[in-house]
Amino acid sequence: MKEQDMQITLSTAKKVKPQADQLEFGKQFTDHMFIMDYTQGQGWHDPRIVPYQPLTLEPSAMIFHYGQSVFEGLKAYASPEDEVILFRPEKNFQRLNSSNGRLCIPDVDVDFALKALKTLISVDKEWIPQEEGTSLYIRPFIIATEPYLGVSSSHNYQFIIIMSPVGSYYKEGIHPVKIAVESAFTRAVNGGTGEAKTGGNYASSLKAQEVSEKMGYAQVLWLDGVEKKYIEEVGSMNVFFKINGEIITPALNGSILPGITRDSIIELLKHWNLPVTERRISMEEVYEAYKSGLLEEAFGTGTAAVISPIGEFLWNGEEMIVQNGETGELSKKLYDTLTDIQRGKIEDELNWTMKVEEKVTQ
Incomplete structure (x- = not known):
């Protein structure tokens, strides 16, 4: 054609x-x-x-x-x-x-x-x-x-x-959101349609979103559908954690949408020579990092927000405050850099x- x-x-x-x-x-x-x-x-x-x-x-x-x-x-x-x-x-x-x-x-x-x-x-x-x-x-x-x-x-x-x-x-400027870790509902499982961008994935997420909003939380953190142990996505975004200097994001596993902003963030971090890893990460690992003071930042990535800093998690009844509930330095740098590239304000080196x-x- x-x-x-x-x-x-x-x-x-x-x-x-x-x-x-x-x-x-x-x-x-x-x-x-x-x-x-x-x-x-x-x-x-x-x-x-x-x-x-x-x-x-x-x-x-x-x-x-x-x-x-x-x-x-x-x-x-x-x-x-x-x-x-x-x-x-x-x-x-x-x-x-x-x-x-x-x-x-x-x-x-x-x-x-x-x-x-x-x-x-x-x-x-x-x-x-x-x-x-x-x-x-x-x-x-x-x-x-x-x-x-x-x-x-x-x-x-x-x-x-x-x-x-x-x-x-x-x-009013980039600001962190509060996230509830979802334990009852499942977004997707390996072999399902989680890695496809199809309407059914979003329809099935609405109930958990409704429940979390009534609790005063902006979004939910999705865990895997089998063990309810490993982190997958946050709301309709991919998710990243900065733990003791290393930036970690869940590896694509067949149930996680391969976000284009996610891929861009990974490439940008590598371009800056910062340690970034794609692997399985459990909520228990994030919690232990939080308890030991090593959880430095957490943020979601997607087309609409680009970067959405996370200021608090609710997991098993415990509130985990990240970066004192404020936007972290890395989150802000990533947001500013990516949006400046998108608008042609700085050189597009990549x-x-x-x-x-x-x-x-x-």
């Missing part, structure tokens, strides 16, 4: 763009969206950019019944020179295909997906907010559309990209960013 095959239909009723201080995550959407269809025997076809609009699906569409879907999340940023910057977008589409494989969804062409995304951004480039800490959140996703109630993989799909201007995740060849105009 070629870029010139893409049809573009521009909206004749442009929306009023929200002010930077009115931006909420995932509430407002740009004027246009990208859609491409898949039909068995024909492959992916009819790529198009159209005005943002509701989807028309039959009630029997398989997505509603068997949850065959995958999604991604990434951002576009406005640089100080008014250039549009993407951060490692090829990794998102590669991971999308990895999720596709687990959910029996046909792969998309990564190069074409990148071209489609760049074209969509160019069409809606005036939606990219330029204020400090703001960005354009991008949500590619694929859903099964075949009208059929038999339990099998669909023969028809839609690949869609929508975009939403978002404000700063930390409106060649992570990709420019969309359009100027941001408001």
Whole structure:
């Protein structure tokens, strides 16, 4: 499929763009969206950019019944020179295909997906907010559309990209959150869909999140689903611990999502010649490090927050205060460095960013 095959239909009723201080995550959407269809025997076809609009699906569409879907999340940023910057977008589409494989969804062409995304951004480039800490959140996703109630993989799909201007995740500056260690519910197990980015993983996490919020905690720390012993993720983020100078993150084991921010943090730490290790780490080990004064920092990593410092854990009824409940030096340095790279404020020594060849105009 070629870029010139893409049809573009521009909206004749442009929306009023929200002010930077009115931006909420995932509430407002740009004027246009990208859609491409898949039909068995024909492959992916009819790529198009159209005005943002509701989807028309039959009630029997398989997505509603068997949850065959995958999604991604990434951002576009406005640089100080008014250039549009993407951060490692090829990794998102590669991971999308990895999720596709687990959910029996046909792969998309990564190069074409990148071209489609760049074209969509160019069409809606005036939606990219330029204020400090703001960005354009991008949500590619694929859903099964075949009208059929038999339990099998669909023969028809839609690949869609929508975009939403978002404000700063930390409106009052980066600050630590309180985390409850989850012991009753399980996010995922090896052999399940934990390493795929699919909606069912998030739906199954909502109950634990609801319980923890009622207790006054922002998120839950997920333990493995077999022994309830080894740490996996924190909320919908990967997690890191700094213990006695060493930075440790749970090794990918088939139930942990391979985060792109996680991978970037690991590469950045290695670039700085800091000791970083991917391995199994138990909650007991973290607790012992805390008791002995060796637990220096803990933080989550993900697209939305980039770095989310952890100031407290609740485990077995005991409150574990990390870094006096304040943001640690390493967490702050990682956050500042990664966000400065993403916005083109400092040199991209690791060649992570990709420019969309359009100027941001408001």
